[in-house]
Amino acid sequence: MGFKSVISFALGLILLVLISMPSDNLVAAKVSRGTQRGGAGFGFNRTSQALRNTTIIVGGSEHWHYGFDYNRWAFQNGPFYQNDTLVFKYDPPSNTTFPHSVYLFKNFRSFMKCNLNQSTLVGNVMQGGGDGFKFVLKERKPYLFACGERGGIHCNAGLMKFFVWPLKAPCRG
Known part of the structure; x- marks a missing residue:
């Protein structure tokens, strides 16, 4: 099994696990790392005060560049919530940098195949x-x-690909 097949399988498995988890149980899980983003393991990195409308820089201090594992970053910095804001930062093209862009794919199949015809430039x-x-x-x-x-x-x-599936933010009360 090639590297690309392993990645495809792993992403599909993660997506299947996330789909099967009741979101209320996932959101109600104990928060253990405060508001720090970037710890090890599947997230729960936000306190109840930071569960809404958080601004998150994609890749953290690494930003958006080739050679960084964004799937791992998303897994370690989740969960993400509805109305969170992702910030994509990358260098504009120059003599010393390669150009980058961000596309949003319509479905998982086109994402796995990197079919740009089934995506939107964002x-x-x-x-x-x-x-x-x-x-x-x-x-x-x-x-x-x-x-x-x-x-x-x-x-x-x-x-240079990753996915997130935002959860409903729990009510503060």
Whole structure:
């Protein structure tokens, strides 16, 4: 089994586990790491005061670049909640950097195959510079992101792609 097949299998398995978990039980799980983002293991990294409308930089201090494991980053920094904001930061193209972009895929199959015909450009090569661009997770549905530059070569390598499935934020009370 090749590396790409293993990644595909792992992503599918994670998605299946997330789908099968009752969101109320997942959200009610004990919060153990405060508001720090980036710990080991599957998240629960937010206190009850930080469960709503959090702004999260994709990749943390690594930002959006080739060679970083964004699936692992998403897994370690979850769960994500409805109305959280993802910030994509990347260098604009120059003589020393390769261009990057952000595409949102319509379904899991097109995401796994990096089929850019089944995706929407949400951040072009210039939008990631400076403060980056923001993407709000408005709905409780899977969001499948990948870099689509150079025909999707970074996506096809399995590195510049990840998905999140925001949960309903628990009520504060």
